[in-house]
Amino acid sequence: MRRVLVANRGEIAVRVVRACFDEGLESVVAVSEVDRDSLAARMADGVVQIGPAAAAESYLRVERIVAAALHAGCDAVHPGYGFLSERPELAEACAENGLVFVGPPGDVMRRSGDKLRAREVADKLGIPTGGGTPGLHSLHEALEAAERLDAYPLLMKASAGGGGRGMTIVRGPEDLRRAFERSRLEAERAFGDGTLYLERFIERARHVEVQVLADAHGSVRHLGERDCSAQRRYQKLIEEAPAVGLADETVAGLRESAVRLAEELGYVGAGTIEFLVDAQRGDFIFLELNARVQVEHPVTEEVTGIDIVREQLRIAAGRPISFAQEDVTISGHAVECRINAEDPGRDFLPSPGRVDVWVAPQGHGIRVDTFLQPGAVVQPHYDSMVAKVITHAASRTEALALMDRALARLRVEGIRTTTDLQRAIVSDERYRSEPIHTRWLEDVFLPGNLHEGQA
Missing domain, CATH: 3.30.1490.20 (ATP-grasp fold, A domain)
Structure with a gap:
């Protein structure tokens, strides 16, 4: 494997291009006509246009992705997340055309991606x-x-x-x-x-997920668990690693269940096993398996020191996982805020447009994954997420305080964002004092913070 087509856009395209560089691989970014001057396109070794702005005519067209990879002389395709990342048709088309798909094979994706089939496997294994x-x-x-x-x-x-x-x-x-x-x-x-x-339906549920990596040699590793309970309309806004406040037996059960499920499915690549934990009773149920890298993977990278996207590329190239399970240690606490181009004061109305000013926060323990730069245009055709701010510190208290300071120093003009809202969440004493449940943001926090149209 020497040249990878990045079949995605935005911050994940930038992330994959950087991982390819670190791994000594060339990268080519597939772009729609409105993304030709994107940051990922500027960073990559090559660019190939795959269609018009509409995703249905560009990023969601399997045949165009495969044709672009072959045209650009690529031998692998990384789908990122979203778009075609969990479509077995892309994995199968890559295999048919001699391309490496950076993800699980099509048959594995079909078994894991269908929630009912995945639940049947979990039932067979005795996973709740x-x-x-x-x-x-x-x-x-x-x-x-x-x-x-x-x-x-x-x-x-x-x-x-x-x-x-x-x-x-x-x-x-x-x-x-x-x-x-x-x-x-x-x-x-x-x-x-x-x-x-x-x-x-669990009234007070925590959304907890376990990151796994699996290679083609039968090895599966878990990288601990993340809490993704800060959600609005089932969309995650803030994620943390590790998930705090769980009993030791619950943590052990989550990790063991995730590894067993990945082994049973014959999973290959980076994947995430999602669970709901009953905040009152402490027990958990299997939710689904996401057969791709997740938006929130940086918090796991920060607390483990493992580059998940580089590991994906190595696994796709046929190499074994580069570490043993006992080598995985959790150090400190990490928090991620998804910065969306939306206006919270107007019912989270999307806010596309030209970014006139972009200044990312800097400092020890702060990481920003983004495609923004001064002059960048946030397109109305795609998902509204424009950046991820990640902080890592010795404790949850310190990581949340660092996030508060980082968000205060993030400057973006030309579009509206959710930054002020997320700063209000991470500085809220209720959020800081104990783990929240998936309905907390909508039922408890937002009614008191958005009734007057203020974030």
Whole structure:
């Protein structure tokens, strides 16, 4: 492996280009016509245009990605996250054309990416799954399944994807009737599959995930756990590593379950096993497996000292994982804030536009992953995340205090961002004093901070 096509954009494209450089590999960035002058394009060894601004005609076209890789003389494709990163069709097309796919093989992705199939594997291994239903294709099936469960509230979810699309809390039969068709259509639009299922809804749940790496030689390693409970509409805003306040037996159970599941699936590459932990009872259920590198991977890198993207590239090249499980140690605490081009005071309305001023915070323990630079244009065609600010310190208290200072020094003009809101969250005494649950931001924090239109 010597030349990698980066089939993504934004900060993850920049991140992969840097990892390729560190690994001694050439990088070529696939860009839409509006991303030709992006930071990733400027940094890479080559650029190839794959289509117009619309993602459906560029970043989401398997045949264009493969053609771009072959045209540019690449021998590997890194999909980043989002777009085609969890589409087995891309992995299979790469294999058919003699290209290395930096991720799991297509058949493994099909087993792990379908939540129902992954849950069946977890059930077989004895990993708690919350006792959900099979796939549901009609309202009649859903009502019958809910009656059998007899355990409202329930959570309706899409089998084929994540990110909160198609997801609805159902507190009774009338909720189910109102929500089913809406959730089915949303899942069809987002994932091309309207299959839904129901599972027990945990009122006070923590979203905890375990980072794993697996090579083609049968080795699987975990890199500890992250807490991603600071969410709005199922979208993560702030992540931390490690997840604090968990009992030792819960931590051991999460890590063991993640490794066993990856081994059973024959997983290869970087992946994340997501769980819900009942904040009141302390037990956990398996949620899903994300067959790609995650947005929040930097917090794990900071506390372990392991470069996850470089390790991805090495695994894709057929090399074994470069460390043993006993070599993995957790040092200190890390926090990540996803900076989005959105206006919290206007119901998080997207704020695309030209960035006139961009000054990132500097200092020991501060890391900024971004594609922004003065003059960069935040496009309206794509996800609104523009940067990630990561802090790492000896303790959670110090990491949150450092984040507060870092966000205070971040300057961006020309677009609105969520920076002030996230600074308010990390400095909130309730957030600092104890772990929060996934509904805390919407039910507790935001009502008191956004009613007057202020972040």
